[in-house]
Amino acid sequence: MDTHQTSNEHGVAGTPAVSARNISKTYGEVEALRNLTLEFPHGQLTSLLGPSGCGKTTLLKIIAGLLEPTSGEVEVNGRPVTGPGPDRAFVFQDFALLPWANVLRNVGFGLELRGMAASEREAIAEKYIRNVGLAGFENSYPHELSGGMRQRVGLARALAVDSEVLLMDEPFSAVDEQTRRKFQEDLLSLVAQENKTFLFVTHSIEEAVYVSDQIAILLPRPSRVSEIIRPQGLRSKDVADIRRHPEYLDIVDQIWDSLRSYVE
Amino acid sequence: MKILGIRLPGMSSLILWGLLWEAVGQSGFTFFLPPLSEVLATLFAIIGTPAFQKALSETAQAFLAGVFSAVVIGIPVGILMGKNRWVDELLLPWVNIFLSAPLTALVPVLMVLFGFGMKSIIITTTLFAIWIIILNARAGVMQINRSLVEMALSFGASPWDAFVKIYFWAALPEILGGVRIGVIRAVKGVIIGQLLISIVGFGALFELYSANFLMSHFWAVLIVLFALAFTVSELLAGLERRVAYYAAKR
Amino acid sequence: METSAALLCQMNRSLLLKILSAVIVFGAWEIAGHIPVSYGFPTFLESMSALVSMITDGSIFTAYLDTLRPLVIGLVISAFIGIALGLWIGLSSWFDWLFSPIFIVMQAAPLAALIPLLVLVYGIGLTSKVFVVCIMAMPVIVLNTSGGVRNAPSNLKEMGYSFLGTDRDIILKVVIPSASPIIFSGLRLGTSAGFIGAILSELKITPTGIGDIITYSRSIADYESMYAAIFSIIALAVCFLNLLERIERTLFGGNVRGYASD
Numbered sequence: 001m002d003t004h005q006t007s008n009e010h011g012v013a014g015t016p017a018v019s020a021r022n023i024s025k026t027y028g029e030v031e032a033l034r035n036l037t038l039e040f041p042h043g044q045l046t047s048l049l050g051p052s053g054c055g056k057t058t059l060l061k062i063i064a065g066l067l068e069p070t071s072g073e074v075e076v077n078g079r080p081v082t083g084p085g086p087d088r089a090f091v092f093q094d095f096a097l098l099p100w101a102n103v104l105r106n107v108g109f110g111l112e113l114r115g116m117a118a119s120e121r122e123a124i125a126e127k128y129i130r131n132v133g134l135a136g137f138e139n140s141y142p143h144e145l146s147g148g149m150r151q152r153v154g155l156a157r158a159l160a161v162d163s164e165v166l167l168m169d170e171p172f173s174a175v176d177e178q179t180r181r182k183f184q185e186d187l188l189s190l191v192a193q194e195n196k197t198f199l200f201v202t203h204s205i206e207e208a209v210y211v212s213d214q215i216a217i218l219l220p221r222p223s224r225v226s227e228i229i230r231p232q233g234l235r236s237k238d239v240a241d242i243r244r245h246p247e248y249l250d251i252v253d254q255i256w257d258s259l260r261s262y263v264e
Numbered sequence: 265m266k267i268l269g270i271r272l273p274g275m276s277s278l279i280l281w282g283l284l285w286e287a288v289g290q291s292g293f294t295f296f297l298p299p300l301s302e303v304l305a306t307l308f309a310i311i312g313t314p315a316f317q318k319a320l321s322e323t324a325q326a327f328l329a330g331v332f333s334a335v336v337i338g339i340p341v342g343i344l345m346g347k348n349r350w351v352d353e354l355l356l357p358w359v360n361i362f363l364s365a366p367l368t369a370l371v372p373v374l375m376v377l378f379g380f381g382m383k384s385i386i387i388t389t390t391l392f393a394i395w396i397i398i399l400n401a402r403a404g405v406m407q408i409n410r411s412l413v414e415m416a417l418s419f420g421a422s423p424w425d426a427f428v429k430i431y432f433w434a435a436l437p438e439i440l441g442g443v444r445i446g447v448i449r450a451v452k453g454v455i456i457g458q459l460l461i462s463i464v465g466f467g468a469l470f471e472l473y474s475a476n477f478l479m480s481h482f483w484a485v486l487i488v489l490f491a492l493a494f495t496v497s498e499l500l501a502g503l504e505r506r507v508a509y510y511a512a513k514r
Numbered sequence: 515m516e517t518s519a520a521l522l523c524q525m526n527r528s529l530l531l532k533i534l535s536a537v538i539v540f541g542a543w544e545i546a547g548h549i550p551v552s553y554g555f556p557t558f559l560e561s562m563s564a565l566v567s568m569i570t571d572g573s574i575f576t577a578y579l580d581t582l583r584p585l586v587i588g589l590v591i592s593a594f595i596g597i598a599l600g601l602w603i604g605l606s607s608w609f610d611w612l613f614s615p616i617f618i619v620m621q622a623a624p625l626a627a628l629i630p631l632l633v634l635v636y637g638i639g640l641t642s643k644v645f646v647v648c649i650m651a652m653p654v655i656v657l658n659t660s661g662g663v664r665n666a667p668s669n670l671k672e673m674g675y676s677f678l679g680t681d682r683d684i685i686l687k688v689v690i691p692s693a694s695p696i697i698f699s700g701l702r703l704g705t706s707a708g709f710i711g712a713i714l715s716e717l718k719i720t721p722t723g724i725g726d727i728i729t730y731s732r733s734i735a736d737y738e739s740m741y742a743a744i745f746s747i748i749a750l751a752v753c754f755l756n757l758l759e760r761i762e763r764t765l766f767g768g769n770v771r772g773y774a775s776d
Binding site: 474 | 528531532535538539551554555611614615618619622623624626627628630631633706709710712713714717718724728729732737740747755
């Protein structure tokens with residue numbers, strides 16, 4: 001908690017954990033990203049916000065190493081990205097859980113792929129299952145869980161591999177509104193507790209303002225960063241008070257003003 | 265599949281297999297596989313002969329009659345099953361049984377009951393095709409969006425209107441899917457029927473050629489048969505794709 | 515009226531309707547046999563008593579021993595070769611290009627037409643019959659396997675790669691498990707086609723086993739035995755395939771539902 005307040009008082013971020021430089025991505029004729037440059041400060045949560053089709057998921061997958069940029073480069077802690085790596089973990093919009101594996105195996109799957117012994121990875125998985133509040137569901141299968149619980153499994157899987165960077169692709173878009181609010185509050189405490197860097201893709205303005213240290217607004221055709229907004233006074237507030245804070249309301253309005261012309 | 269950046273069309277590997285066939289045939293590896301070129305030459309020689317034309321037309325007649333009755337009986341029965349729970353529960357076990365049953369075992373019964381002629385072959389063809397048509401029509405009716413039916417009823421549609429204007433069209437993609445699989449099964453059924461009742465159509469031709477060791481004749485007829493079957497199934501698949509597109513918008 | 519309604523409530527409704535439906539069909543068979551609709555159409559009860567006598571004198575069991583041998587051998591061969599080929603086709607675009615067309619054509623084509631040729635090449639023995647079972651059963655096994663592998667959910671594959679899975683990890687831990695329900699249903703459909711092939715070969719190539727009972731009893735106009743034999747083979751096939759379907763549902767039931775990402 002302390003580190004965040006310090007960095008907020010300074011008004012600028014710490015060293016960038018992830019930096020994307022001059023990223024372009026074309027699919028045949030279609031230009032998904034053009035010359036995009038963006039830095040993600042260490043230990044903070046940065047949202048990529050924009051209308052659908054603005055390439056925010058593409059950017060996230062390039063950073064994850066799942067897609068290769070047509071040109072430009074991504075660095076994580078100063079090391080160039082050539083593919084998926086142990087320093088990044090992905091949380092998927094559609095959860096991407098193995099339907100034939102129980103919660104315990106799903107959460108430990110990242111560790112399993114890293115070749116960790118079963119007893120060791122199960123101990124770690126159990127710890128993170130407790131952390132996300134799914135204790136008692138270790139032997140349940142994904143189809144027995146609600147959408148929100150499935151995403152908790154996806155989150156636990158990403159936390160279990162203990163990466164420095166967490167890439168979250170619209171993680172709450174497939175869960176209902178109440179669950180979503182709870183997730184957002186939990187995410188805030190996660191950012192405060194864990195010394196990790198969060199990259200968060202969303203299309204919800206309110207969500208972005210609520211959870212972010214830094215909001216990058218992406219505009220489509222071709223995608224570029226139009227604006228970076230850094231809420232100043234929201235982090236020190238209690239989670240219940242953020243939505244009533246004048247700065248929260250102002251930023252939401254400001255973002256909507258810049259986005260409204262891009263909505264069909 | 266790409267070679268040197270050029271995309272090879274889907275079925276182009278068949279050319280390669282054809283060349284392999286030719287090479288094996290030319291090498292004289294086995295008497296039973298004459299070179300493809302010889303088979304094709306035979307094909308063009310026999311395609312106009314009366315014997316071949318007769319076999320083809322007999323097969324086509326049996327096939328069309330069988331498919332026609334399977335469609336005409338199968339679709340209404342399937343729709344009825346989809347709409348009426350009692351009918352459904354009474355008939356469904358039997359449809360499922362005959363869908364997976366080895367229907368070849370029934371051909372001897374048909375031969376006893378309907379003789380060694382066209383009638384038995386037509387019924388065999390129908391029996392092969394009809395069950396999947398029924399099942400798909402039923403599934404098509406059952407998956408219809410309830411709100412679509414309620415919409416029609418709330419705008420004052422009579423049950424008959426609802427049937428003609430909603431049920432049939434909403435279930436059409438599934439119905440066509442069933443007809444396509446049914447037709448592929450019917451092709452197999454008509455040939456199995458002819459083989460077992462081997463005095464008509466291609467069944468008789470196969471007997472004649474294999475009894476006289478006319479290998480290239482045999483292969484020529486096989487090629488024609490396979491090509492026809494494949495063409496029919498591709499045509500129907502194309503038709504289904506067109507409706508599936510409309511289905512996505514319904 | 516009250517008792518029957520109470521009974522309906524007590525008993526499983528669908529089971530009751532199944533029994534009712536069987537009674538209607540077998541009753542119609544019995545009545546049609548009594549009319550009779552044809553000289554060659556015995557009643558249901560006559561056929562069943564013929565079946566019972568075949569069971570009591572054991573002749574039907576020796577017949578099934580003959581019938582099931584080519585079927586089982588052919589299915590085992592088809593399963594092994596078919597799944598191996600299917601995996602290969604699904605994983606390699608080169609193999610897909612090379613082999614898929616063959617199996618697509620085989621799936622659409624009336625392969626039964628090959629039987630006279632198989633008899634010429636392999637004679638009228640076991641080999642030909644095994645071959646018939648194989649050519650009937652294999653295409654659907656190959657196509658289902660390759661389709662299941664090819665259509666393994668890309669989001670799961672992506673997840674595997676993002677958590678540093680190797681290609682081998684992804685194939686063994688994501689692709690094959692996710693394809694296994696489709697592979698299994700391919701095996702079930704292949705078994706169904708294999709039954710068709712096994713009986714076809716017994717009726718067409720040489721009468722052995724059940725095919726022998728059918729052919730022989732037809733030739734001596736013992737239609738009761740003929741119907742009994744046909745009834746038994748259809749019942750056997752249907753029961754076995756139902757069993758496979760049930761196994762499929764218990765093994766993979768949750769799996770299929772689990773793909774819903776709501």
